[in-house]
Amino acid sequence: MTEANVALDKQLAEPGVSGAPLRQLFETMVRIATWEQRLLQFMSEGHVAAGFYHPGRGHEAIAAGACETLRRDDYIMYDHRGCGHVIAKGVPLTAIFGDFLENVAGSTRGMGAGIVHIADPSVGVLGQSGTLGASFPIAAGAAFSSVYRGTDQVCVCFFGDGTANRGPFHEAANAASLWKLPVIWICENNGWAISTSVEQSTSVADLTLRAAGYGMPGVRIDGTDVVAVYDAVSEAVTRARRGDGPTLIEATVDRFRGHFMGDSESYRDKRSDAEFSDRDPIVRAERLIEELALMTQEDMQRLRSSIRQEVEAAAVEALAAPKPSRERIFEGLYK
Amino acid sequence: MTEVTYEARQAEGASTRQLSFAEAIREALAEELERDEAVFLMGEDIGAFGGVFGVTSGLHARFGSRRVVDTPISETFIVGGAVGAAITGLRPVVELQFADFAAVAMDELALKAAAWRYMHGGLFDVPLVVRMPEGAIGGAGPEQSQCPEGLFSNVPGLHVVVPSTPADAKGLLKSAIRSDDPVLFFEHKVLYKQRGPIPDGEHLVPIGVADVKRQGDDVTIVAWARMVQLALDAAERLVADGVSVEVVDPRGLRPLDQDTIISSVKKTGRAVIVHEASRVGGPGAEVAAVLAEHALPWLAAPIVRVGAEDVPLPQSAHLEQFVIPNVDDVIAAVRRVMGHA
Numbered sequence: 001m002t003e004a005n006v007a008l009d010k011q012l013a014e015p016g017v018s019g020a021p022l023r024q025l026f027e028t029m030v031r032i033a034t035w036e037q038r039l040l041q042f043m044s045e046g047h048v049a050a051g052f053y054h055p056g057r058g059h060e061a062i063a064a065g066a067c068e069t070l071r072r073d074d075y076i077m078y079d080h081r082g083c084g085h086v087i088a089k090g091v092p093l094t095a096i097f098g099d100f101l102e103n104v105a106g107s108t109r110g111m112g113a114g115i116v117h118i119a120d121p122s123v124g125v126l127g128q129s130g131t132l133g134a135s136f137p138i139a140a141g142a143a144f145s146s147v148y149r150g151t152d153q154v155c156v157c158f159f160g161d162g163t164a165n166r167g168p169f170h171e172a173a174n175a176a177s178l179w180k181l182p183v184i185w186i187c188e189n190n191g192w193a194i195s196t197s198v199e200q201s202t203s204v205a206d207l208t209l210r211a212a213g214y215g216m217p218g219v220r221i222d223g224t225d226v227v228a229v230y231d232a233v234s235e236a237v238t239r240a241r242r243g244d245g246p247t248l249i250e251a252t253v254d255r256f257r258g259h260f261m262g263d264s265e266s267y268r269d270k271r272s273d274a275e276f277s278d279r280d281p282i283v284r285a286e287r288l289i290e291e292l293a294l295m296t297q298e299d300m301q302r303l304r305s306s307i308r309q310e311v312e313a314a315a316v317e318a319l320a321a322p323k324p325s326r327e328r329i330f331e332g333l334y335k
Numbered sequence: 336m337t338e339v340t341y342e343a344r345q346a347e348g349a350s351t352r353q354l355s356f357a358e359a360i361r362e363a364l365a366e367e368l369e370r371d372e373a374v375f376l377m378g379e380d381i382g383a384f385g386g387v388f389g390v391t392s393g394l395h396a397r398f399g400s401r402r403v404v405d406t407p408i409s410e411t412f413i414v415g416g417a418v419g420a421a422i423t424g425l426r427p428v429v430e431l432q433f434a435d436f437a438a439v440a441m442d443e444l445a446l447k448a449a450a451w452r453y454m455h456g457g458l459f460d461v462p463l464v465v466r467m468p469e470g471a472i473g474g475a476g477p478e479q480s481q482c483p484e485g486l487f488s489n490v491p492g493l494h495v496v497v498p499s500t501p502a503d504a505k506g507l508l509k510s511a512i513r514s515d516d517p518v519l520f521f522e523h524k525v526l527y528k529q530r531g532p533i534p535d536g537e538h539l540v541p542i543g544v545a546d547v548k549r550q551g552d553d554v555t556i557v558a559w560a561r562m563v564q565l566a567l568d569a570a571e572r573l574v575a576d577g578v579s580v581e582v583v584d585p586r587g588l589r590p591l592d593q594d595t596i597i598s599s600v601k602k603t604g605r606a607v608i609v610h611e612a613s614r615v616g617g618p619g620a621e622v623a624a625v626l627a628e629h630a631l632p633w634l635a636a637p638i639v640r641v642g643a644e645d646v647p648l649p650q651s652a653h654l655e656q657f658v659i660p661n662v663d664d665v666i667a668a669v670r671r672v673m674g675h676a
Binding site: 075106107108109110111113117119120121126127129130131134136137138139140141142143144145146148149155167168171172174175178331332333334335 | 375401406407409411412414415416417418419420421422423424425427442443446447451452453454455456457458459460491492514515516
């Protein structure tokens with residue numbers, strides 16, 4: 001067990017000790033899940049094609065916990081399990097809806113960025129690669145850039161357990177550790193790469209074992225525990241900012257839904273959300289908040305209702321925006 | 336577009352500095368490193384060692400290891416990392432040790448560098464230059480001898496630049512470094528030691544503008560990189576036959592300066608396209624198609640393409656010479672379009 005694990009266990013044994021802003025983390029997770037629920041409604045209404053969305057239900061704590069530790073000018077390369085990362089990093093909800101609706105309200109002004117190419121440099125969202133694993137070297141390059149420019153910005157690179165097996169990780173992780181670049185590699189291990197299980201595809205059961213091969217710490221956490229995520233990423237960010245280089249964090253979670261909406265999931269036993277409840281990061285945070293008496297059930301209901309209104313307003317605004325005209329296809333290719 | 340001819344510049348060369356192609360590239364790199372703090376170099380063995388072809392020699396000593404960065408053997412990281420640096424405010428100039436290694440970093444070149452700005456709605460600049468030594472040098476084999484620029488003609492978002500003279504190399508590289516778009520910069524290895532005149536002072540050559548390297552009336556040869564010298568040598572030898580050859584160097588394939596090529600062929604009525612890459616599916620096909628679309632009624636003879644045989648480059652230097660085009664091949668092609676074959 002690494003030092004980080006020990007520290008983490010200690011903090012979890014005494015939840016009141018952690019500095020995690022639990023109320024804020026809960027709010028962000030509810031916003032992520034509520035946003036996704038509204039997107040699914042767009043799909044059932046026929047506004048958005050279902051097959052290109054990879055729902056993130058169950059993963060909310062990773063995005064919320066990690067991004068809460070970051071500054072506005074820190075970078076993220078997100079993965080395409082849900083839209084939690086970009087929501088937590090501060091991309092306006094309307095812009096994210098607009099990207100799915102393929103209209104000019106989107107962050108990409110109508111390019112139909114969907115789950116892969118939402119971007120917003122003003123909050124450090126650098127976009128994403130549709131070829132899995134190509135984000136690794138780009139994240140290392142962004143971290144190189146902050147060192148070169150003499151800032152202390154860090155870059156968090158989120159990826160799934162499936163992508164963990166891609167070759168670019170080796171080149172990027174080697175360079176990042178060699179040069180002590182401020183990167184935090186966060187693997188969201190939900191056990192499945194579409195229909196292929198981790199057991200079928202991966203040489204080690206514990207992905208953090210790979211960290212030693214690059215001379216960086218590896219920290220395995222319960223990715224449904226938002227406090228654990230916040231604490232582990234905080235420590236990794238502090239380490240990165242002071243010039244001690246990258247950390248590999250593996251956060252274990254459950255993927256509540258299929259890979260895409262409409263996935264038959266013939267490869268695994270289907271479970272209802274209720275059956276996932278012990279692995280539901282939002283339910284878990286709710287229990288903890290009650291236990292610590294940070295909010296009452298009534299407070300939480302009020303918060304949920306206010307977020308529903310916020311999401312609905314964003315949905316209505318986004319839906320009203322027009323699709324771009326043909327000229328859009330020729331814009332933005334060259335400066 | 337420049338009105339100065341190749342001969343005029345050669346004559347002028349007597350009174351200007353002479354540099355080798357490699358020295359011209361080094362001078363461009365040094366000037367841009369000096370001019371802009373955001374510019375840095377990254378690649379394998381490019382630091383104190385100076386690169387396997389010596390192109391970056393002395394730059395590490397002058398600019399230090401922050402600006403001239405030796406990397407692990409990691410083409411995917413070199414290009415992908417450069418994309419990450421470029422979208423966050425730097426201007427990386429990276430070297431792939433051999434242009435053939437583009438295949439290793441193809442995703443990074445064709446889908447990341449090329450498409451990052453477009454697929455993210457134009458939100459990012461990608462001011463990135465990838466320098467790639469290319470071409471057959473006698474025995475380097477199929478994975479260290481190719482001229483892969485044609486592969487990237489089909490990749491929107493990139494600029495593809497292929498200089499043939501030291502002056503063009505310097506001026507085009509400086510323009511490439513100042514561009515906010517990704518530029519693939521191909522340097523033929525045989526040219527590295529060839530010398531030519533370099534204009535004094537700030538010298539910039541715009542990307543996507545062809546240069547007429549020799550004026551003529553009967554045949555247009557479109558050629559780039561090392562093939563320009565072959566075309567000029569062929570033109571010189573064909574004077575004896577009474578054939579007047581014009582040599583057009585597009586100096587790059589993307590954007591392709593169609594206007595200069597088309598107007599030259601409309602003038603001469605005959606076209607020969609010469610490149611070192613394989614003829615089948617090679618970049619000459621695009622040039623031929625442009626001419627077929629825009630200049631067919633002006634053509635007095637079918638277009639002829641000269642390129643490598645349709646095989647990988649053999650490792651044997653002896654066999655290599657039978658694969659890539661030589662001056663005799665160019666002369667034979669010109670005679671064919673002249674009806675003398």
